[in-house]
Amino acid sequence: MGEIQVTGHPASPGLAIGPVTVLTTAVASRTARGDPAQEVAALKAAIEGAALELAELIATVRGEAAEILEFQIAMLQDDALAEAAYDAIAAGAAADEAWRTALDAEIAGYRSAEEEYFRARAADLVDIRDRVLAALNGVDTTAKISGDSVVMGDDISPSTFLAVDWTRGGAIALAAGSPSSHVAMLARARGAPMVVGLGPLPWSGRPPSLALVDGDAGTVIFDPRPETRRVFEHRMAAANAARIAADAGRFEPAVTADGRRIAVLLNVAAPEDLTGLDPAICDGIGLVRTEFLFEGTQGLPGEDAQYAVYRRILDWAAGRPVTIRTLDAGGDKPIAGLTIDGERNPFLGVRGIRLSLARPEVFRVQLRALCRAAVHGALKVMLPMVAVPSELDRANDMLDAEFTALRAEGIACARPPLGIMVEVPAAALCAEDFGAAFYSIGSNDLTQYTMAAARDIGAVADLNDAGNPAVLALIARTVEAGRKRGVEVSLCGDAAADTRLTAALLATGLTTLSVSPIAVARLKAAVAGVST
Amino acid sequence: MHDANANRAAQSFALLTASAVLVNPVGLHARPSVKLTQCAKGFAARIEIALAADGPWTDAKSPVKVMRVKAPQGATLHFRISGPDGEAALAAMLALVHDGFGEA
Numbered sequence: 053m054g055e056i057q058v059t060g061h062p063a064s065p066g067l068a069i070g071p072v073t074v075l076t077t078a079v080a081s082r083t084a085r086g087d088p089a090q091e092v093a094a095l096k097a098a099i100e101g102a103a104l105e106l107a108e109l110i111a112t113v114r115g116e117a118a119e120i121l122e123f124q125i126a127m128l129q130d131d132a133l134a135e136a137a138y139d140a141i142a143a144g145a146a147a148d149e150a151w152r153t154a155l156d157a158e159i160a161g162y163r164s165a166e167e168e169y170f171r172a173r174a175a176d177l178v179d180i181r182d183r184v185l186a187a188l189n190g191v192d193t194t195a196k197i198s199g200d201s202v203v204m205g206d207d208i209s210p211s212t213f214l215a216v217d218w219t220r221g222g223a224i225a226l227a228a229g230s231p232s233s234h235v236a237m238l239a240r241a242r243g244a245p246m247v248v249g250l251g252p253l254p255w256s257g258r259p260p261s262l263a264l265v266d267g268d269a270g271t272v273i274f275d276p277r278p279e280t281r282r283v284f285e286h287r288m289a290a291a292n293a294a295r296i297a298a299d300a301g302r303f304e305p306a307v308t309a310d311g312r313r314i315a316v317l318l319n320v321a322a323p324e325d326l327t328g329l330d331p332a333i334c335d336g337i338g339l340v341r342t343e344f345l346f347e348g349t350q351g352l353p354g355e356d357a358q359y360a361v362y363r364r365i366l367d368w369a370a371g372r373p374v375t376i377r378t379l380d381a382g383g384d385k386p387i388a389g390l391t392i393d394g395e396r397n398p399f400l401g402v403r404g405i406r407l408s409l410a411r412p413e414v415f416r417v418q419l420r421a422l423c424r425a426a427v428h429g430a431l432k433v434m435l436p437m438v439a440v441p442s443e444l445d446r447a448n449d450m451l452d453a454e455f456t457a458l459r460a461e462g463i464a465c466a467r468p469p470l471g472i473m474v475e476v477p478a479a480a481l482c483a484e485d486f487g488a489a490f491y492s493i494g495s496n497d498l499t500q501y502t503m504a505a506a507r508d509i510g511a512v513a514d515l516n517d518a519g520n521p522a523v524l525a526l527i528a529r530t531v532e533a534g535r536k537r538g539v540e541v542s543l544c545g546d547a548a549a550d551t552r553l554t555a556a557l558l559a560t561g562l563t564t565l566s567v568s569p570i571a572v573a574r575l576k577a578a579v580a581g582v583s584t
Numbered sequence: 585m586h587d588a589n590a591n592r593a594a595q596s597f598a599l600l601t602a603s604a605v606l607v608n609p610v611g612l613h614a615r616p617s618v619k620l621t622q623c624a625k626g627f628a629a630r631i632e633i634a635l636a637a638d639g640p641w642t643d644a645k646s647p648v649k650v651m652r653v654k655a656p657q658g659a660t661l662h663f664r665i666s667g668p669d670g671e672a673a674l675a676a677m678l679a680l681v682h683d684g685f686g687e688a
Contacts, residue, residue, distance in 0.1 A: 122618060123615065130646050133648045161652060166654070167610070167656050173651070234614075
């Protein structure tokens with residue numbers, strides 16, 4: 053099998069290399085089954101046993117880990133958790149079935165929560181469920197994991213995480229998962245790199261034997277070629293040395309060796325990314341992805357729900373500019389009930405602004421929420437996947453209409469400036485022709501469309517190079533168009549966080565780069581080493 | 585005599601209500617829920633919470649039920665308390681919320 057690169061979301065920073073261990077969740081089902089009184093007694097004993105196990109585990113950990121386990125114990129000791137299960141047993145169900153059904157209902161309640169934080173608690177409930185099931189069925193579900201391996205699975209429970217010695221250099225790569233999960237918090241605290249949201253894993257049958265995990269970029273490379281592995285190991289060594297130096301400079305402005313001030317903005321995938329973060333580390337937010345609002349199970353988000361989230365981000369920024377991208381669905385980001393299924397080539401199909409213009413009833417709601425949020429700070433709005441000026445013109449007209457309507461209704465609102473993502477080569481080549489309030493270069497898509505090579509197809513992954521002269525020429529051309537028109541140009545793709553490219557990017561004339569919060573310190577250190 | 589006792593009982597079990605805004609970063613999440621329920625269990629009074637002044641009311645002594653409320657940051661948490669040590673319970677509950685559960 054060849055090298056495969058998969059992209060997800062960074063959940064805990066750092067680089068790791070190790071053998072792949074795939075988590076299996078085989079919970080044997082119970083064979084024996086008694087009368088309701090015996091089943092109730094069995095469930096009670098299993099719950100008490102699970103709480104006891106957790107109490108023993110607590111004795112071996114400290115701080116955050118202990119608090120997470122205390123939460124699980126408090127939940128287990130609360131009769132309300134098993135209430136529905138006891139009812140089901142009284143109606144004739146077996147203890148394990150009853151418990152599983154009751155906990156699955158509880159878990160579904162968490163998964164459908166509006167707040168990412170509460171959704172992330174589902175993993176704790178799964179942990180509780182399986183621990184009690186294991187006690188009921190008398191099997192140990194936690195396979196032995198070696199602390200130097202890359203643990204792969206759909207999701208991982210806190211107790212599985214805590215059973216591993218992460219000081220040995222291992223990492224976590226999950227198909228699902230969340231950066232807000234308890235495991236992600238623990239991984240950050242213990243320095244275990246973690247990537248979540250990788251999606252269905254690209255192999256069937258035998259899993260790969262080795263993986264490189266990049267917890268900064270949110271990527272995982274399976275079965276790397278020797279050259280890829282060598283480069284990665286070199287990065288690991290350099291990162292260790294650089295991290296120590298960089299952390300000190302996080303709050304300093306980014307300035308090149310020859311004194312040029314570079315604005316460093318943040319990329320934000322969800323408002324939770326900002327939790328615990330000091331806005332003083334950045335000059336604003338360069339990209340807020342809004343897809344997370346549409347990924348829940350509760351259907352498309354309403355205007356008020358969107359407004360509340362946008363406002364929260366603007367409040368956090370405390371007057372610094374915030375650029376929010378309108379829904380960028382389609383391509384590799386399908387959304388149930390919105391994107392078009394079964395397109396032959398979704399990356400060249402109805403995605404980004406094309407989808408928003410095709411579904412004006414959905415787009416209008418987002419534009420209204422953005423106009424209302426705009427009174428709370430320096431909001432800018434950008435459109436993804438724009439190819440021709442008429443797309444921007446139509447969006448501008450719709451934004452004007454919603455702003456006018458809100459004002460007529462007496463609702464507090466402002467009309468945010470509307471800019472475009474430059475990620476289609478056509479837009480980069482003719483950037484000057486767009487009446488955009490600003491340009492934001494999306495280097496990931498610009499690279500894949502320019503090089504005609506996807507990042508997730510291993511055989512062509514080396515062609516997918518943001519540092520290729522053709523891609524850099526398109527970036528330079530966009531910067532020049534911005535200069536001529538007197539509007540700001542920034543770059544918000546992964547290339548901005550790739551410090552090997554910093555010198556090349558600044559050489560195009562770019563003065564604004566937007567990266568995930570975790571990359572800020574490293575980028576500022578890289579900028580300081582560049583002479584332009 | 586009988587009436588006087590009934591009155592005293594009614595007086596000491598007066599329904600106390602108050603509200604406070606959740607200021608800690610992610611609302612009434614795992615750790616705050618555990619703290620809240622542990623504190624509530626220290627009182628004999630019946631203690632209930634809600635996101636609106638008119639309910640629905642949730643038993644503040646049950647972490648499972650408190651977590652089901654999913655109270656986000658910025659939400660107003662309403663308390664309804666009745667019992668012999670209601671005043672002390674209310675003061676303790678409000679202090680916890682104002683203090684951001686020690687996290688703010």
